[in-house]
Amino acid sequence: MPQPPRPIDAEKAGPFPPDLHDVRHLRLKAGLLLLWALVSFVATYFARDLEFLVVAGWPLGYWIAAQGAVVVFIGIVVAYGWAMNRFERQDAERAASAAAGEADRRHG
Amino acid sequence: MAEPGSFSPAGPERPSSGPAYLWRLHRILALYIVGVVGFLALMTWAEYQGLSRHWIGPIFLFLTVMVYAGIGVYGRTTDPEEYYVAGRRIPPLYNGMAAAADWMSAASFISLSGALYLQGFSGTPEQAGGLAYLLGWTGGFCLVAMLIAPHLRAMGLYTVPEFFHVRFGGRWPRVIAALAAVLCSFTYVVAQIYGVGLIASRLTGVQFEIGIMLGLGGVLLCSFLGGMRAITWTQVAQYVVLLLAFLIPVSWLAYKQLGNPLAPLVYGEQISKIAGLEAQLLDSPAEYQVVQTYLRRAQDYEARLTDVEGALEREREKGRERIRALRAQGADVGLIVSASRDLAALPRDAATARERWTREMRENYERARPLGGLPRHSQAYAGDPHGTPEEQRDYDLTRRNFLALMFCLMVGTAGLPHLLTRYYTSPTVLGARASVAWSLFFIALLYLSAPALAVLVKFEVMQNLVGSSFDQLPNWMAQWARVDSSLLSVEDVNGDGIVQFGEIRLGADLIMLATPELGGLPYVVSGLVAAGGLAAALSTADGLLLTISNAMVRDLYFSDAQRKASPEQRVILTKFTLLAVALSAAFVAALKPSEILPMVSASFSLAASAFVPAMVLGIFWRGTTREGAVAGMLVGLGVTVYYMLSHVFALRALLPPWLLADGLWFGIQPISAGVFGVPAGAVVAIVVSWITRPAPELPRIRSEM
Numbered sequence: 001m002p003q004p005p006r007p008i009d010a011e012k013a014g015p016f017p018p019d020l021h022d023v024r025h026l027r028l029k030a031g032l033l034l035l036w037a038l039v040s041f042v043a044t045y046f047a048r049d050l051e052f053l054v055v056a057g058w059p060l061g062y063w064i065a066a067q068g069a070v071v072v073f074i075g076i077v078v079a080y081g082w083a084m085n086r087f088e089r090q091d092a093e094r095a096a097s098a099a100a101g102e103a104d105r106r107h108g
Numbered sequence: 109m110a111e112p113g114s115f116s117p118a119g120p121e122r123p124s125s126g127p128a129y130l131w132r133l134h135r136i137l138a139l140y141i142v143g144v145v146g147f148l149a150l151m152t153w154a155e156y157q158g159l160s161r162h163w164i165g166p167i168f169l170f171l172t173v174m175v176y177a178g179i180g181v182y183g184r185t186t187d188p189e190e191y192y193v194a195g196r197r198i199p200p201l202y203n204g205m206a207a208a209a210d211w212m213s214a215a216s217f218i219s220l221s222g223a224l225y226l227q228g229f230s231g232t233p234e235q236a237g238g239l240a241y242l243l244g245w246t247g248g249f250c251l252v253a254m255l256i257a258p259h260l261r262a263m264g265l266y267t268v269p270e271f272f273h274v275r276f277g278g279r280w281p282r283v284i285a286a287l288a289a290v291l292c293s294f295t296y297v298v299a300q301i302y303g304v305g306l307i308a309s310r311l312t313g314v315q316f317e318i319g320i321m322l323g324l325g326g327v328l329l330c331s332f333l334g335g336m337r338a339i340t341w342t343q344v345a346q347y348v349v350l351l352l353a354f355l356i357p358v359s360w361l362a363y364k365q366l367g368n369p370l371a372p373l374v375y376g377e378q379i380s381k382i383a384g385l386e387a388q389l390l391d392s393p394a395e396y397q398v399v400q401t402y403l404r405r406a407q408d409y410e411a412r413l414t415d416v417e418g419a420l421e422r423e424r425e426k427g428r429e430r431i432r433a434l435r436a437q438g439a440d441v442g443l444i445v446s447a448s449r450d451l452a453a454l455p456r457d458a459a460t461a462r463e464r465w466t467r468e469m470r471e472n473y474e475r476a477r478p479l480g481g482l483p484r485h486s487q488a489y490a491g492d493p494h495g496t497p498e499e500q501r502d503y504d505l506t507r508r509n510f511l512a513l514m515f516c517l518m519v520g521t522a523g524l525p526h527l528l529t530r531y532y533t534s535p536t537v538l539g540a541r542a543s544v545a546w547s548l549f550f551i552a553l554l555y556l557s558a559p560a561l562a563v564l565v566k567f568e569v570m571q572n573l574v575g576s577s578f579d580q581l582p583n584w585m586a587q588w589a590r591v592d593s594s595l596l597s598v599e600d601v602n603g604d605g606i607v608q609f610g611e612i613r614l615g616a617d618l619i620m621l622a623t624p625e626l627g628g629l630p631y632v633v634s635g636l637v638a639a640g641g642l643a644a645a646l647s648t649a650d651g652l653l654l655t656i657s658n659a660m661v662r663d664l665y666f667s668d669a670q671r672k673a674s675p676e677q678r679v680i681l682t683k684f685t686l687l688a689v690a691l692s693a694a695f696v697a698a699l700k701p702s703e704i705l706p707m708v709s710a711s712f713s714l715a716a717s718a719f720v721p722a723m724v725l726g727i728f729w730r731g732t733t734r735e736g737a738v739a740g741m742l743v744g745l746g747v748t749v750y751y752m753l754s755h756v757f758a759l760r761a762l763l764p765p766w767l768l769a770d771g772l773w774f775g776i777q778p779i780s781a782g783v784f785g786v787p788a789g790a791v792v793a794i795v796v797s798w799i800t801r802p803a804p805e806l807p808r809i810r811s812e813m
Contacts, residue, residue, distance in 0.1 A: 077253045
């Protein structure tokens with residue numbers, strides 16, 4: 001994976017603006033953050049209304065806050081890691097094939 | 109808890125990556141777990157053979173601390189790369205474990221189940237909590253994973269304030285960030301050391317202050333010599349202890365009550381049973397008597413408060429009268445002594461009397477509510493959305509405070525420096541993302557069981573303790589009451605000789621520690637739970653102390669370019685700063701400033717408002733300027749600190765009223781002050797950045813970070 005060209009001693013580097021973020025990454029983050037807000041803030045906001053739904057012995061509002069949300073959080077973090085690795089692999093492959101194409105042209 | 113050497117970190121001469129390294133770590137971890145389990149079995153056998161309880165507690169305390177210290181000494185280093193970021197080669201699985209131990213503090217281990225027991229789903233309008241802690245302390249990791257950790261890791265830094273230096277340049281962003289890091293970490297570490305003192309004094313029977321000093325020795329042995337490298341491996345060892353210490357009693361209780369040790373899956377059944385028991389208790393005449401008695405006491409205090417001087421004089425006269433009467437009767441000397449002690453214990457002047465009686469009145473009013481003031485366990489939010497205006501207001505306030513607290517804890521997670529530096533130790537950016545996922549997984553193992561424990565304990569109390577006779581109260585209750593009467597008190601208020609639910613008062617910090625005794629488990633499990641609480645407090649205290657001393661030395665002292673020192677000298681200076689910080693934290697903790705949870709929540713609000721707006725903007729918006737970041741941090745922190753301090757009772761009396769916040773803003777409790785600080789900081793940072801924006805420059809594009 002591409003390591004950014006930072007000096008070993010970061011203290012000696014001057015101020016720098018962050019690099020532009022890939023749009024795919026931003027979309028992924030936005031989507032997952034939306035899901036995050038839904039299970040945490042929206043679901044608990046309506047917890048009292050969900051209380052009367054009892055699923056398998058659990059009052060739904062309580063279950064979401066005590067277990068469901070935590071499971072979704074884990075899902076979000078894992079999905080993010082998986083998707084980012086995939087994006088990076090794709091980028092690396094594309095860069096490799098582009099470099100190979102470049103080399104072919106030069107030899108041909 | 110096997111021999112100390114059995115869990116050793118990789119030395120610098122070992123291969124630091126590749127499958128051989130990983131397998132070696134796995135092997136050591138497996139051996140260590142076997143050692144811990146074997147030790148437990150041995151202790152159980154010894155207890156069965158008649159080993160005295162006086163020995164079990166100290167053995168657990170001493171051996172675990174020795175193991176951590178052994179790892180700490182083995183991992184000693186003066187190499188800066190090792191000292192500050194553990195050589196950046198901790199595999200994600202182990203980094204996750206270490207982060208989980210770092211994260212789960214005394215507040216999680218000791219107080220979380222207690223808070224869930226006392227507050228049910230959401231707490232009361234005056235004190236929101238309950239599941240907000242659980243959601244806040246897990247949900248924040250989504251923010252860490254997506255917005256912060258990989259980006260910081262990619263920059264190759266050593267401390268969190270360094271980010272502000274590298275991103276914005278100049279001296280002030282870093283200095284402010286370092287001061288904020290010290291502020292919030294210090295609040296946090298005081299709470300941890302308080303927890304250490306609590307456990308050590310219960311386990312060994314020594315005084316609270318000596319307990320603090322004992323625990324402190326353990327912390328220092330781990331972090332003083334080896335910095336991040338030693339801390340990482342002690343934290344892994346501590347995670348194993350604290351996980352076992354939490355899961356064994358929960359599984360035992362679940363097995364006892366439900367016949368299935370997998371508590372998180374099955375405790376739903378008990379929730380409805382508790383709802384039934386609660387309904388019974390609400391109808392019980394004996395409980396009603398208890399409530400009436402507390403109400404009378406509260407009204408008595410209220411009457412005294414209308415004329416403090418006169419009431420104080422009357423109380424004194426009553427005391428003197430009683431002593432005279434006793435003397436006249438020629439009563440027992442003991443009685444006379446205790447009567448004069450009561451007289452001497454009366455408040456010395458009107459101001460103290462007013463403060464103490466106000467507190468007593470409030471406490472009695474609180475306990476004069478049905479169910480001893482505890483909300484119904486599974487009901488979301490107090491009050492009733494369709495009830496009287498009063499009930500509607502309660503409902504609305506509880507829900508608002510619940511969401512606000514959750515917000516502060518989540519955002520605070522993304523800003524707490526001691527957690528973020530953990531992800532600096534991972535070898536790659538990819539590793540940092542995986543580390544966050546592992547951390548959340550290891551944390552969830554415990555957090556999914558915490559509400560289960562609260563429910564099971566509540567059922568145990570309601571089913572078995574309530575209705576038993578006062579003569580047959582178990583021993584452990586008296587022992588805990590002796591450590592600190594605010595932790596546990598049982599009083600036969602209505603004088604019928606039978607325990608009512610309203611007569612028991614359990615402190616949040618007690619419930620986890622007393623669970624094994626409550627459930628009738630062998631005493632070894634009590635020792636293990638205490639060792640787990642100690643591990644949780646020590647691991648967090650280690651990480652926090654390192655963060656504070658690094659911030660002070662690297663970011664405050666050496667951020668000035670004129671100070672020249674070799675990297676080794678810096679490390680040595682950091683070590684001695686750590687020592688000084690640890691001692692002053694112990695000093696503050698010995699004053700018993702407050703309960704664990706409120707202190708910890710306050711430091712989350714501080715971290716959230718100081719770091720997160722400027723950090724997220726700095727990472728995602730190129731237009732953030734140095735001036736904007738500085739203004740955002742200062743305003744965010746300022747608003748939060750101001751709102752918190754203006755509700756501190758002692759300060760309200762000192763400062764002129766026009767300086768203080770005018771009551772509660774939107775009814776939000778001061779503990780969630782970050783809910784104002786974060787948006788204020790973000791808005792100010794954006795506006796100031798926009799005003800001070802430089803001329804546009806050409807962008808560069810790169811995939812991530």
